[in-house]
Amino acid sequence: MENLDQIAVENFRNYLRIRSVHPNPDYDGCVAFLENQAKTLGLPMKVFYCFPNKPIVIISWIGREPQLPSIMLNGHMDVVPVFEDEWTYDPFGAEMDDKGNIYARGTQDMKSVSIQYLEAIRRLRKENVTFRRTIHVSFVPDEELGGIEGMKAFVKSEEFKKLNVGFALDEGMANEDNTLPLFYGERTRWAMIIHCPGQPGHGSLLLDNTAGEKARKILDKFYEFREQERRKLEDPNVTTGDVTTVNLTIMKGGVQNNVIPPEFALAIDCRIALTVDLEIFEATLNEWCKEAGDGVWIEYQQKRPRIPPTKLDESNPYWIAFKKASDNMNLQLHNQIFPGATDSRYIRELDIPALGFSPMNNTPVLLHDHDEYLNKDVFLRGVEIYRQLIPAVANVEEKTK
Structure with a gap:
């Protein structure tokens, strides 16, 4: 496990070092990095383009019953600009201080979550487990520009329809106390x-x-x-x-x-x-x-029209599975409406349930701020949280969306 932790932290830091920052994000660098990750995981990867130079990467783990609606674990590759003279560390150096804080643009928004998905899957693959539903880990461009040439276009494509998504997880926010915000809708x-x-x-x-x-x-x-x-x-x-x-x-x-x-x-x-x-x-x-x-x-x-929030009740079996797994880990969830906007809105607009969740508690909210950082131990705890959440939602028994 110690070796897996080292791999996870190093992959996180290497992903942060890719300058996928607007106005000229290095998406090619992200694709090359993700190709290597897919190989080490032994999983197939596809790259789609709704617009030139705007890759949409899908790494898939096929389930035992691939005809069932799938699980999408979504993250965006792009990050917002930085004012380098306001940073204590190189914003793309992914330097770690003696407290284990890793400084870089994207540590919270949201490269950490994308790597947590992959590292949780790495652990699950080593355990030789299988799931009923297929899992698609998606990496999309331009979320920080509104997702117009990213998720908004992708959900209208035939490639997205073929994924047969039944439930999605996407980004949330850090929180300064011990609770974990769980976002089920957006204004x-x-x-x-x-x-x-x-x-x-x-x-x-x-x-x-x-x-x-x-x-x-x-x-x-x-x-x-x-x-x-x-x-x-x-x-x-x-x-x-x-x-x-x-x-x-x-x-x-x-x-x-x-x-x-x-x-x-x-x-x-x-x-x-709402x-x-x-x-x-x-x-x-x-x-x-x-x-x-x-x-x-x-x-x-x-x-924008009003997009109904994801239901958090018995009518949503994915939520029931997510909540049960969270309770088993003694996570203190705080269900709320997201104050900003994420790519989840395009998924919910298709009547697909989606939750925004970033396991970063006891952490100051620094998305888009100077000296954005995430602590190594908080990051690794997030990997373990997803290691238990992913099986829970991927084994939901109901066969309908």
Whole structure:
């Protein structure tokens, strides 16, 4: 087991050293690394392309009853950019300090989970066990860009349909205490630009109907609403995934300090709680625009429909198996709605149950942050957790999705 632990840590660090960072991720390096992993595991690997230079890698372990819906263990290969001068260590060096903390971009988001899948499978293969259902370990591109040329395109392909996926696991988040977040759904994202046209003119005048006045009024509405939602978080039982968040992310308009512009455009990032009626919410937004002044309108850059969350009850045999295995390990799960967005949404949109889970407790949340790290022992415990979770879901008896 000690040798397997060494292999797992070294594979993790080597995967972290591949600069699969935007804007030019080294996907070829990831494919080469994964080809070697598949060989050492004795498993077949296929590479698909929905878009040029955007590989989708599938490593498969065929089950005893391959006609049954399969299990997908999904992870994304890409990582977000870094500000290297803000890092204590080389963000792609995967250096380990004397406490066992491994520093690199992607340690938490989410190269650790992908390697944990593979290393759990390595242990299970050495035990010569078999499972009823086929397991597909998937490695997809561009999740950090929204998955448009990754999972979103892949789930529409014939190659995905042939996988016959019945249940999926994907990324979660770290947590600072001993509990492990378990994500069964995601909020609905609307990305919008509020256009506020108005009377242009000289900056020395007090004109009516200016773009600035309308922008102020609409922002007042958004920030009053934002404060109402923020106050809900004062309840310790409420998480960010339970409320609707709105944030001003970009402001455009104006050409010169002494010229009143003809328009201000306000970019708003909105993540809508699953409890919100979208029709009523949209009507509220339209009313805010009307109250802000003539001509204020919304351009939707993204307007996702509500995707039902994965059910956590007796109707979902995969959840029952996952929960039983978790209880056997005395894991303290905290079921919640994911505050951001992952590739799970594209799988749930097909009515396939999916759970987001990253076994990283007692760990500060550092995804997308400087000095992102994961402790070696936390990583290895995650391998053992998946070594027990994977058999549980892969042996579910029900033959329907």
